[in-house]
Amino acid sequence: MRIMNINILAVLFLGPCFTLDSTGGAFVPSKIEIDALRPSIKVGEPFVFRLTYTFEEPVVSERTQGIVKEIWHSAYFRLVREDNGSLLGRYRVYDVTLKLQDEQGLEYAENFMVFYDWGKKKLMFDKSGTYTMQVEGKTKKANPLTINVGPASKADKRAIVLLSEPEDYLFLIWGLVESSERAKRIARFKEVVSKCETTVLAKMAAACLGLEYFKDFHRKHPSFEEFKAKRKQAVAEEPLFDVAWKYLRMGAKLPDDFPIREKVLRMLVTTEWVTGNYEKVYSLLDELETKYPHGIYGKQVPNVRMELRELKKREMEQSQQAKMKQAKGGGLLAVVVQVAIGIFVVALVLVLWLKKKRSSCSK
Numbered sequence: 001m002r003i004m005n006i007n008i009l010a011v012l013f014l015g016p017c018f019t020l021d022s023t024g025g026a027f028v029p030s031k032i033e034i035d036a037l038r039p040s041i042k043v044g045e046p047f048v049f050r051l052t053y054t055f056e057e058p059v060v061s062e063r064t065q066g067i068v069k070e071i072w073h074s075a076y077f078r079l080v081r082e083d084n085g086s087l088l089g090r091y092r093v094y095d096v097t098l099k100l101q102d103e104q105g106l107e108y109a110e111n112f113m114v115f116y117d118w119g120k121k122k123l124m125f126d127k128s129g130t131y132t133m134q135v136e137g138k139t140k141k142a143n144p145l146t147i148n149v150g151p152a153s154k155a156d157k158r159a160i161v162l163l164s165e166p167e168d169y170l171f172l173i174w175g176l177v178e179s180s181e182r183a184k185r186i187a188r189f190k191e192v193v194s195k196c197e198t199t200v201l202a203k204m205a206a207a208c209l210g211l212e213y214f215k216d217f218h219r220k221h222p223s224f225e226e227f228k229a230k231r232k233q234a235v236a237e238e239p240l241f242d243v244a245w246k247y248l249r250m251g252a253k254l255p256d257d258f259p260i261r262e263k264v265l266r267m268l269v270t271t272e273w274v275t276g277n278y279e280k281v282y283s284l285l286d287e288l289e290t291k292y293p294h295g296i297y298g299k300q301v302p303n304v305r306m307e308l309r310e311l312k313k314r315e316m317e318q319s320q321q322a323k324m325k326q327a328k329g330g331g332l333l334a335v336v337v338q339v340a341i342g343i344f345v346v347a348l349v350l351v352l353w354l355k356k357k358r359s360s361c362s363k
Contacts, residue, residue, distance in 0.1 A: 027071065029053040032142040034135050037257045039145070043128050043152035044160045045200045046115035048257045049145060051075070051135060053098055058105035067105035070097040075137045077114070082130040082146075089117065093135065099294040109294075111257050116169045123160070125149045159201040162192050172204055175211065186212065193250065200254070207251025207264050213244035214267050225311065228274045245271040256291050266297035269304065273311075281308065 031054040041047050051073075059068045079088040091114075098108035114133070117124050125131070128151045135142040152160065163169065170176045171185045189205040196202040217240040221227040230236035248271060251264040265288050272280040285301050292298030 027055065027059050028139055029137065030056045030140075032075070032135060032137050032140045034133070034142045034145050036145060036147075038255060040148040040150065041125065042150050042156055042200075043125060044123055044156050045125065046113045046204075046258075047125060047133075047147055048111055048113050048255070048259075049133070050109055050111050050257070051093065051098065051142070052101075052107060052109040053137075055106050055108075059108070060105065067100065067103075069100045071108050073098050073108075073137075075135050077133055077135045079114075079124065080132045082132055088124070088131075089119075091117075101294060111259050113173070113259060115173060116166075118166070121166050128152075153199070155196040155199045156201070159192050159196040159199045162188060162195070163201060163205075172201075172208055175208060193247070197250075203251060203254045204258070204260070206247045207254060207258075207260050210244055210247030210249075210251045210264060211260075211267060213240055213247060214271075217241050217244050224270060224274060228276075231274065232276070241271070241274070245275075262288065262292040262295045262297050265292075266300075273308070278308075278312070 033052045033054070034049050035052075036047070036049045038048065053071070053073065059071060060066065061068050073093070075093045076090050077093055078090050080086065081088060093112055098110045101107040101109050114124055116122075125147075128149050131147040131149060132144050133147055134144045163172065167177070167181060168185060168188060171189075177185050186209065189209050192199075192205045193202045193209065217238065218224075220240060221238065227236060227238070227241070231238070231241075244267075248264055248268045252261065252268060254261045254264070265284050269281055269284045269288075272284065282305075285305060288295075288298045289301040
């Protein structure tokens with residue numbers, strides 16, 4: 001992706017602060033809060049924080065008169081270095097939706113990642129030290145949050161050097177890449193994974209690669225059920241599946257709060273199902289439901305479980321039918337063998353009788 005497009009993205013991330021639902025009605029939260037599961041990171045790593053909007057009255061849609069499940073938000077955050085008090089920048093929290101957390105319609109939240117400064121074209125946390133972050137809404141400010149940034153390891157430094165272009169981060173964060181650049185980015189990500197496997201950046205690269213290869217595999221094999229059957233019969237070999245499975249498993253090692261991890265787990269459910277590992281499938285579904293109950297894929301878990309039960313039932317029925325056919329085929333073969341043996345015995349007796357008769361006649 002060209003630098004021009006990156007600048008356009010940067011402009012889109014600057015605008016008036018407002019909070020909207022899908023109907024266009026404006027809402028003002030009574031409180032904005034931020035917190036983090038991991039307040040300490042290393043140089044070059046993303047910082048993930050959770051943004052929560054709390055309302056005094058339920059957020060009700062003017063169109064449906066029902067509680068709004070998701071709200072759009074627009075907010076900024078200020079980043080300050082504590083050692084000298086310098087303001088590093090005032091950044092837009094990129095536009096995604098905050099999801100409903102309670103049945104009363106009073107609390108909405110989502111995890112966000114602070115990672116790359118598109119205006120300066122550099123990592124936000126490129127120096128160790130203590131930082132303070134504060135989110136500013138239209139009428140409210142969140143509590144300040146302290147971020148401790150430690151020095152990078154050798155592997156971290158190598159990953160940072162390899163991921164040297166803004167286009168790398170567009171691909172890493174949003175999966176955005178021009179077709180002409182795709183091969184180059186994939187090759188670079190593979191290098192990061194192979195040379196810096198233990199780093200957070202390598203796990204992010206692996207997650208991105210896994211999702212990319214999974215898309216390629218799905219385009220080639222639209223029916224997972226048909227592919228599974230062919231794979232089980234050893235009549236289908238698909239490198240795209242194997243490489244997607246490999247990178248998805250590596251991407252799943254990311255910390256729980258990384259937004260991309262939920263999608264990685266959901267794709268892993270499919271790959272593990274294709275391999276027939278139902279124990280792992282149900283373990284992944286439990287994790288999705290427990291850790292991401294309000295996420296896109298976490299909310300789908302009950303339906304996925306129901307679908308899996310139907311698929312497993314169908315597989316068992318097909319397996320039983322195959323065994324019955326095999327058994328019938330085996331029974332028919334046994335009858336044929338017995339008949340053949342009988343014919344052979346009769347023929348042998350007849351030959352011996354004729355031989356004996358000839359012998360007696362010659363005398």
